[in-house]
Amino acid sequence: MRDNAQINAMVASMxxxxxxxxxxxxxxxxxxxxxxxxxxxxxxxxxxxxxxxx
Numbered sequence: 001m002r003d004n005a006q007i008n009a010m011v012a013s014m015x016x017x018x019x020x021x022x023x024x025x026x027x028x029x030x031x032x033x034x035x036x037x038x039x040x041x042x043x044x045x046x047x048x049x050x051x052x053x054x
Contacts, residue, residue: 016052021048025050
């Protein structure tokens with residue numbers, strides 16, 4: 001699906017950011033949780049969706 005332009009356009013149209021997510025988007029969120037400053041965050045459901053409305 002990642003290489004399907006029609007699906008990418010459809011998903012992008014449903015996100016607040018107007019684009020499909022990339023691996024780096026998820027990676028940055030994970031990194032934010034793993035650094036020492038994120039140590040006080042626990043037991044949370046963190047959605048990395050770019051504001052996608054379902």
